[in-house]
Amino acid sequence: MSYNVNEKGYYGEFGGAYIPEMLYPNVEELRQNYLKIMAEPSFKKEFDQLLKDYVGRPSPLYFAKRLSEKYKTNIYLKREDLNHTGAHKINNTIGQILMAKRLGKNRIIAETGAGQHGVATATVCALMGLECIVYMGEIDIARQAPNVARMKMLGATVVPALSGSKTLKDATNEAIRDWINNPVDTHYIIGSAIGPHPYPDMVTRFQSIISEEIKWQLKEHIGKENPDYVVACIGGGSNAAGTYYHFLDNVNVNIIAVEAAGLGIDSGESAATSVLGKEGIIHGCKTLLMQTKDGQITEPYSISAGLDYPGVGPMHAHLSITGRAEFMSITDNDAMKAGLELCQLEGIIPAIETAHALAIFEHKKFKKEDVVVVSLSGRGDKDLNTYIDYFKL
Amino acid sequence: MNRIQQKLQENKKLLSIYFTAGYPSLNDTTTIIQDLEKSGVDMIEIGLPFSDPLADGPTIQASSTQALKNGMTTEILFNQLKDIRKSVQLPLIIMGYFNPILQYGVEGFCKKCKELGIDGLIIPDLPVDVYNEQYKSIFENYGLINVFLITPQTSTERIKFIDSISNGFIYMVSSSSVTGSQSGFGDNQKHYFKRISDMDLTNPQIVGFGINNNATFNEATQYAKGAIIGSAFIKYITDNSIKDLSRFVKSIR
Ligand SMILES: Cc1ncc(COP(=O)(O)O)c(C=O)c1O
Numbered sequence: 350m351s352y353n354v355n356e357k358g359y360y361g362e363f364g365g366a367y368i369p370e371m372l373y374p375n376v377e378e379l380r381q382n383y384l385k386i387m388a389e390p391s392f393k394k395e396f397d398q399l400l401k402d403y404v405g406r407p408s409p410l411y412f413a414k415r416l417s418e419k420y421k422t423n424i425y426l427k428r429e430d431l432n433h434t435g436a437h438k439i440n441n442t443i444g445q446i447l448m449a450k451r452l453g454k455n456r457i458i459a460e461t462g463a464g465q466h467g468v469a470t471a472t473v474c475a476l477m478g479l480e481c482i483v484y485m486g487e488i489d490i491a492r493q494a495p496n497v498a499r500m501k502m503l504g505a506t507v508v509p510a511l512s513g514s515k516t517l518k519d520a521t522n523e524a525i526r527d528w529i530n531n532p533v534d535t536h537y538i539i540g541s542a543i544g545p546h547p548y549p550d551m552v553t554r555f556q557s558i559i560s561e562e563i564k565w566q567l568k569e570h571i572g573k574e575n576p577d578y579v580v581a582c583i584g585g586g587s588n589a590a591g592t593y594y595h596f597l598d599n600v601n602v603n604i605i606a607v608e609a610a611g612l613g614i615d616s617g618e619s620a621a622t623s624v625l626g627k628e629g630i631i632h633g634c635k636t637l638l639m640q641t642k643d644g645q646i647t648e649p650y651s652i653s654a655g656l657d658y659p660g661v662g663p664m665h666a667h668l669s670i671t672g673r674a675e676f677m678s679i680t681d682n683d684a685m686k687a688g689l690e691l692c693q694l695e696g697i698i699p700a701i702e703t704a705h706a707l708a709i710f711e712h713k714k715f716k717k718e719d720v721v722v723v724s725l726s727g728r729g730d731k732d733l734n735t736y737i738d739y740f741k742l
Numbered sequence: 743m744n745r746i747q748q749k750l751q752e753n754k755k756l757l758s759i760y761f762t763a764g765y766p767s768l769n770d771t772t773t774i775i776q777d778l779e780k781s782g783v784d785m786i787e788i789g790l791p792f793s794d795p796l797a798d799g800p801t802i803q804a805s806s807t808q809a810l811k812n813g814m815t816t817e818i819l820f821n822q823l824k825d826i827r828k829s830v831q832l833p834l835i836i837m838g839y840f841n842p843i844l845q846y847g848v849e850g851f852c853k854k855c856k857e858l859g860i861d862g863l864i865i866p867d868l869p870v871d872v873y874n875e876q877y878k879s880i881f882e883n884y885g886l887i888n889v890f891l892i893t894p895q896t897s898t899e900r901i902k903f904i905d906s907i908s909n910g911f912i913y914m915v916s917s918s919s920v921t922g923s924q925s926g927f928g929d930n931q932k933h934y935f936k937r938i939s940d941m942d943l944t945n946p947q948i949v950g951f952g953i954n955n956n957a958t959f960n961e962a963t964q965y966a967k968g969a970i971i972g973s974a975f976i977k978y979i980t981d982n983s984i985k986d987l988s989r990f991v992k993s994i995r
Contacts, residue, residue, distance in 0.1 A: 367840060369797040369866040370891040371918060373900075512803050513793065525796050532895050532918045630841040630867065631794070643815045644845030645793040 352597040358546025363663035366545035410566035422715035436727030438469035444555030446473040449536035462517030463654030464496025466540030471505035481505040486516035541585025542662035545633030556591025581724040586662035588726040609651035610678035620649035621678035652681040653701035700727035745833040756968030758785035762805040764814025781988035790838030799922035801973040827859035837864040862887035922973030935965035
C-alpha cells in the first residue's frame with residue numbers, strides 16, 4: 350500500500366481538489382509546476398541555504414535523558430522549537446515563498462489560528478520584500494495579541510475574519526475568498542498539510558526535512574536510522590507529515606498521531622477529528638472532518654489554538670483509516686501537565702500543541718529498548734499566558 | 743425536455759433570482775418562490791445554506807448563517823418543497839455546496855430532487871472532472887441538469903470542455919470575485935462577455951455575480967441569455983421584507 354499522494358492528488362480515498370471554478374487556474378498552475386520547481390537545482394540550493402543560515406537547521410535531535418528515565422524508554426526530541434520563529438511552520442513558509450517568487454506572484458496571503466503560521470509567513474515576506482496579508486479570526490486576534498503584534502512589526506496586514514465562528518476555519522475561508530478575488534498576482538501560503546491538491550503534498554515535502562534529518566541524526570546517536578516510533582501532534586498535520594514522511598513505507602517504524610481531545614472526547618468540546626469526524630469536504634479536500642449529520646462543519650475546541658481545527662490533512666485521514674498510524678487523543682489537562690513536566694525534567698518549555706504529543710507517555714507504555722522520536726514542533730513562549738492562567742503562576 | 747431547457751428556448755432575456763432557503767425566516771421558502779413567479783422572474787435558484795460558503799461574499803454568508811440558526815436542514819428544505827409543483831411552473835434549481843449533498847448521499851439527493859420537481863443543481867465546489875467521472879450518470883438518470891461555472895480566468899480550451907459536458911446553460915461568473923462584490927461592469931467585463939458570446943457555444947450563458955440593478959442586468963444580457971441576481975435580492979429582503987417582491991423585480995427590468 351502507498352501512503353503517499355497518487356498522481357490524481359489522493360491518499361487512498363482522501364484528498365483531491367474540491368474547489369470552485371474561480372480557484373481552478375491558480376490551483377492548476379501550482380499543480381502543474383510545484384514538482385518541477387522543487388526539483389530545480391537553483392530552487393533546492395536556495396531552500397537549503399535559507400534553512401541552514403536563516404532558520405538554523407539542522408534542528409538538533411536531542412536525547413531526553415531524564416524524561417526517558419521517568420518513562421523507562423528512550424525518548425528523542427526533534428527540536429523544531431529551536432527554529433527561527435519558534436516552530437516547524439517556517440520550513441513550509443520558506444519553501445512556499447520561494448515557490449511564489451518563481452511563479453511570479455508578488456502578493457502573499459495566509460490564514461492563521463494561533464498566529465504561528467501568520468508570523469512565519471510575515472517573516473518570509475519581510476525577508477523577500479513581498480506584500481503580506483494574514484487572515485485571522487476576530488476571536489483569535491483577541492486571544493493571541495503578542496503574535497498579532499509580531500506580524501505587524503514584520504510589516505504584515507492582519508485582517509480580522511468576521512464570518513462564522515471567527516476562528517481558524519473562518520480565517521481559512523477568508524483567505525480562500527481573497528484568492529478568488531485576486532487570481533493573478535497572489536499566492537496563498539496554506540499553513541498545514543490541508544487544502545486542495547497539491548497543497549497537502551507540497552507542504553508535506555517542505556516539512557519532510559524533519560524526518561530526513563531524524564534519519565542521519567539517529568544514526569549518529571545509536572548507529573541506526575529507524576526508530577521504533579515516531580510521534581507528532583496533529584492540527585492539520587504538517588509537523589506530523591514531515592516527521593513521518595521518510596518512515597511511511599517502513600512498517601517497522603510505528604507511527605503515532607496525537608489529536609487534541611479538548612475537555613474530553615464525549616464532552617462536546619473536542620478537536621479529535623479521527624474519532625469524531627466523518628468523511629467530507631473542507632477547504633477544498635476530501636478528508637475526515639467534524640460536522641453535523643447534515644454536513645455543516647462544526648467548531649472544534651482545544652486549549653491549544655494550533656490544534657483547534659475541525660479537519661485533518663488527507664494523508665492523516667488515510668493513515669487513520671488504514672490503521673498505518675495509531676491515533677491517540679489527549680485532553681487539555683493532560684497536555685498542560687505534560688508541558689510543565691518537560692519544563693521541569695528537561696528545561697524546555699514546549700508549545701501547548703507539542704505538549705499533547707508529550708502526554709502520550711502517561712497513557713501508553715513503551716519497552717525499555719524502544720526508541721521513540723517525538724516532534725517537538727514548537728516552543729511555548731507564545732503560550733505563556735495560557736500557562737500562567739492554567740497553573741496560576 | 744427539462745423545464746430549464748424549455749425556458750432557455752424562449753425568445754427573451756432571462757432573469758433568475760437566487761435566495762437562501764431558511765432566510766429571513768425558516769418557513770419563507772415557498773412564499774418567496776411563489777411570489778417570485780408571480781412577479782415575473784424566469785428561473786429560481788434555491789440556496790441550500792452551508793456553514794462555510796467559500797465562493798460567497800458577506801451578504802450571502804450572513805443569510806446562510808442566519809438560515810442555519812433558524813434551523814434549516816436539507817430534510818426540512820425538502821419537506822418545504824413537497825408540494826411546490828402544485829403551484830409553481832418555473833424552472834427550479836438548487837444551489838448548494840458539496841458537503842451537505844455528500845452527507846445526504848448524492849444519489850438519494852438527486853432522487854429526491856426529481857421527486858420534488860427540481861430541474862437542476864449548481865454545486866460550486868464539485869469540480870468538473872469529479873462530476874464527469876463519478877456523478878454525471880446519476881444526475882442524468884434523475885433528469886437533473888448540472889450547471890458549471892466559468893470565470894474570466896477560465897481558459898478557452900476548458901470552456902469548450904465545460905460546454906461539451908453541459909446540457910442546460912453555462913453560469914458565467916462576471917468577474918474574478920466572490921458573490922456580491924461588484925458595482926457596475928467595466929470594459930474588462932464587457933470584453934469578456936463579448937469574447938464568450940463570440941465563441942458560439944452550444945449552451946447559452948447566464949451571467950451571475952455583481953448583477954444588482956437595471957443597468958447591470960441590461961449590460962450582462964446584451965451578450966448573454968440571462969442574468970442571475972443573488973446578493974442584491976438578499977439585501978433587498980433584508981432591508982425591506984419579503985412582502986413586496988415585485989417591487990424588486992420591477993426595478994431590474
Ligand atoms: C507548535 C505547533 N505545533 C503544531 C501545530 C499544529 O499544526 P500542524 O498539525 O500543521 O503541525 C501548530 C499550529 O499552529 C504549532 O504552532
